[in-house]
Amino acid sequence: MTELAKTFDPAVIEAKWYAHWEESGQFRPDRPDAEPWTIVNPPPNVTGSLHIGHALDNTLQDILVRHARLKGKDALWVVGTDHAGIATQMVVERQMNAAGEKRTDFTRDQFVDRVWQWKAESGGEITSQLRRLGCSMDWENERFTMDPGFSKAVLKVFVELHRQGLLYRDKRLVNWDPGLGTAISDLEVETREVKGSFWRLRYPLADGSGHIEVATTRPETMLADMAVAVHPDDARYTALIGKKVRLPITGRLIPIVADEHADPELGSGAVKITPGHDFNDFEVGKRAGIAARDMLNMLDAKARIVQTADGLIPDEFVGLSTAEARKAVVARLKDEGVLIPHVDKDGEAHDAEPRTIQTPYGDRSGVVIEPWLTDQWYVDAATLARGPVEAVRDGRIQIVPKTWEKTFFNWMENIQPWCVSRQLWWGHQIPAWFDADGNAYVAETEEEAQVQAGAGVELTRDPDVLDTWFSSALWPFATMGWPEAAGEWERRYPNDVLISGFDILFFWDARMMMQGMHFLKDVPFRTLYLHGLVRAADGAKMSKSKGNVVNPLGLIDQYGADALRFFMAAMESQGRDIKMDERRVEGYRNFATKLWNASRFCQSNGIVASTTLEPPAATLAVNKWIVAETVQTIQAVDLALADYRFDGAADAIYQFVWSRFCDWYLELIKPVLQGEGVAGADETRAVAGWVLDQILVLLHPFMPFITEELWHAMGAREYDLIVAKWPMADARALDPGAAAEIEWLIRLVSEVRAARTELNVPPGARLPVHVREASATTDARLASQAAVIARLARIDRADSAAPEGGALQIVVDEATFVLPLGDVIDLGAERARLTKAIAAAEKERDALAGRLGNPSFVERAKPEAVEKAKADHAEKSAEAERLTAALGRLG
Structure with missing residues (x-):
């Protein structure tokens, strides 16, 4: 066991563990006998840098791939970058212009060489930033849409589509960008x-x-x-x-x-x-x-x-x-x-x-687009769209959330020919050659085109390149060796799931469906999950011109990658847009700190790494209860992830860790661990160590860095957490009797604590409690939990009848708990204080109700002002009710 530092410092552990995972090959799929599980990353532009949308998209993917890995599957996350024809050519041309050069000062080959040089020196910055986020991608097989193998697939698809009459040259209007040409x-x-x-x-x-x-x-x-x-x-x-x-x-x-x-x-x-x-x-x-x-x-x-x-x-x-x-x-x-x-x-x-x-x-040049009549290459998208439409209709492809299906069908069933040629130098040059009469010969090589044209016919290659989305449409299979017969695509196609922003549903997702179903005769992925946008705190779309763009790397520097990742998961609710809230990110950093401190508490009390996957035998009600709570949390997370409810999974883990484990379980077992008249310390240490292990495994896909650090700090391990085993939700561990007893205990302690606080009872004051009308079950619980109740609620059961006069009264189930207060507070003054506070709260509540009932205010005020008034009204209403209940407790 390694003693944890007093302070949780994300930066220290993030660099350490990511380097370890990558260098030790933990991201490589190495379980050939296990069930394959595959996801491909939407390849970011090679010119790109990590923005908040990438942070959301890649966090969700990493949660799924880490979960699959923990479930024992042969998990592969394909990573790579897109050559981004227009964007990359613009970047390189700007650099050349700054140096007093123009693209046209060079031959095409010379310019392309300059782009490759730029890629080697500056391209791919985003891949290092994805590492900062904790993405467990298969970096050993990183791909690029201009790789030789990938380019071979692109050429084959173009030539085959042309041969089949599904790709042709036509004179039509196009959206012409005069700025980019x-x-x-x-x-x-x-x-x-x-x-x-x-x-x-x-x-x-x-x-x-x-x-x-x-x-x-x-x-x-x-x-x-x-x-x-x-x-x-x-x-x-x-x-x-x-x-x-x-x-x-x-x-x-x-x-x-x-x-x-x-x-x-x-x-x-x-x-x-x-x-x-x-x-x-x-x-x-x-x-x-x-x-x-x-x-x-x-x-x-x-x-x-x-x-x-x-x-x-x-x-x-x-x-x-x-x-x-x-x-x-x-x-x-x-x-x-x-x-x-x-x-x-x-x-x-x-x-x-x-x-x-x-x-x-x-969208890139910022100039007015002109419809322009020109000769271009087109794909018969209407024909290719039929297969994907049928696959979504019959369920071979599940679109989540399902509400996007209507949009998908509307676009696909009214799809226009897809213009796939671009007038650029950077990209996949179109494999077509023209003779002097303008006849086109399409082939994978110039030699094959020459054979088609005949000996002695002079040919000139089409100078245009392919639309970037034409090549990225092959991503689910060309990244894995297709069209080679022995490629990994044979085992991993179809992919299991694709996670994508809804904004590229037709740019990319639909086109992968078209090409994949046409060439591999099967869907490219079984599930398409479409997430929303990350918006500014006020709901506005982020843009540089508005100055409301949030830099995810800045948030990682300040709060840690784990906190940002957990925020993204907790806020992702099946396609709804996310409002950026830095306070929530800070709150999840505090959540990580709470888990860190809980682990330090465990260390100081002899709780170490568990030696068993099964829950240890438990006799104490509190241990039976926490084991059952753990199992129920596993069930909740399993169901949420199966339904792609990232928010539901995150909430289940958060509530269990924060409330059940840290706030209650560790408090409830202190009398046991510290020998305060309660037996079962060894059992409790074993159970606590097991529960903490389950927490670390469950939380790992969401917060990989802190969980890996704590996993090793709690004791010697045979393997890293990233390749541990996902816990089983064994319903045999559930004990309704123990659960009922501990829930009763929590309610009793909570009620006493809340009442003491509301009535200004000094925190250190110990109070006698007189119990009326207690059942045999309650009496037994009071006896078995006496040490815990005395420690947490600072009350001791009195055998005598309750004295006359002012007393705090609390009802839990059938029993009434009476706590005399005359010796610890001035009852008259307390009644007066509460009465005055109730009147003040009711006055504010009623004033806000009047304001909200005024149509002029509701219709004319800014929406945020109306929302604030509603929130303030709810707060004052709850305050008045709480204080009235407190006054009522003074018998």
Whole structure:
């Protein structure tokens, strides 16, 4: 046994034990004959650093993997990082720019070499931070989405999907990021509200018979208009369908088409159609018979105006940015007399009506996203989505919480083609080669592509790379050797569970389902657990701009990793968002300190590590009770973890450790351990040592560092706690009689202590207690627990009848306990004090009730003010009730 320091210092033990676990290979799965259990970590960006969301996500995963390990399973937690195409290229380009260099100063290969150099020197900072959190990952087999083996899997999947007709090249609109110069997915677009304008225009009919009115928030796009749409049932325009209008500025003749996209109730009911620069217009254009190859494109990759294929844009507009072009186009429309002024409520005319516009921005670049017509590679996501939808419906994949299923089905059943090409240099270069005529040859190697094209045909490789999520979709099996025939994936696929933030349900989770079910013909994981966001204390979303981001490493420095981990588990309630509360983190550090001090107490009283997995034989009621309480806690934790109720498991352990073990059991056994007339010290030491061992094992997945330290400090061990055995919940250990006796004892002591405190009885005063109407059971309990009652409640049973006069009266079950107080307090003064305190509490309670009953306050006050008033009212109500009960006890 190693004597514990007086003060619990998390920093000292965290570094020691993590290094020990990792160096001794404790995170490696080494039980080939045991049931495999597998979880993969959502690979963080190689550019990333630990944020509070990572802390939550990885804590929950570590709880499950440590629990599985303790249950004797061959547990594997796959770890690695994602090459993060856009993010990593941005980081390296910024470094180059700071040094006066540009990416285009180098060849592609030279730039990629610079990225690899950056990764070797600076990438992967987050992996060291995950160690700080205590994550028991299989670092010996850390993976990277650009590893050679992983890249082989990516190439195979691309080529196979293409061969099967599920991956193809098409000209479609994409979300184009002019800042990054690449297509991005819908999921990487964030919509912001921007103050904009709404312009109304007259488009003259080509035959000179009149005009049709349209409205737009983007007048510059009229340079590439190809139609005007009206609803087929809109009687105002029936006669115009099929006619043409002549566009202002360009003079282009465009048709008036019938399409249900035009809403007769909105504006004039007529809509300008720019199929090359609006997603809805693209679909209208296709329905009108305009092929994608014929749709006009008026923007280049930097979102500047370029000449359209028909050459009708005046030269003065070419080269302008969209913002510059908007001003120039509005000025020309005004000059041509086709701009309809907006008249405000004061009768003043303006060029446009002010509007708040929902505007798309790139989540990384921060620039406005442009729908842009371009050739890209697409995956037939609708076909691949069918298998996952069926798997969730029939229960092969359980989504927890189940409430997310509706969102999952809605997205998957309306899924669009997945654009998987990106215009970057860093990433998996697309395995496609083009000949001079633009024909594509898809193959895993250039040699294979050359065979397809034929000898002598000159080929050029597609410069684009794959969307990062395309490769990470293979994470559950490519990390374990697929497509090699003898890979570990054969034993570990499907994985057991995936833990993920709900925000990447479609980025990543759904795509793993698609690829896994298509290529391995089975689900990638049996359970998908979706947790919520960690929000600021006021419920706001954390963001750097708001200055409310919480650094988990700072919390670890201040309170320890165990405290932060326990906070995350205790607050995680099946997908609900967590409000950050540093006081709670501090409270769990205090919880760890309490366990530390309890272990020191055990050491000082000869309680050491248990030598048995089974509970020791117990004869004393207090020992039978704590064994039963331990078993019930094991049951509660088992059930909670089986249902992924992390909060329930944490609460069960917390309540047992703090209240039952530390506050009561250790107090109740002091008379036994210290020889105060109670036999059974050896039995009690054995039971206490066993219970503490069970606590350490149960708590280990949540607080791994302190539990490992205490495990070894309590005595010599054959193995580390991380690979100990999870306790069994043996119902044979339950003893209802002993439990009833100790619960009675706790209620009696609690009632006496509370009453003494409420009535200002001096703490050191010993009081006689007269018992009325006690049953034989109560008499027996009073006799067997006399030493404990005398020590904890500071009362001694008197054989005589209770004297007349003021006395404290307490009822527990059928018996009344009378404690004369005339010799220790001034009864009259105490009654007066309580009466006055009751009146004050009731006055405040009633004032708050009146405030809360005032609709004006409830409706107009800030929500936090209303909540505080409710909390204060509840507090004053409880105080008044407590004081009234105390007054009533004075007989």
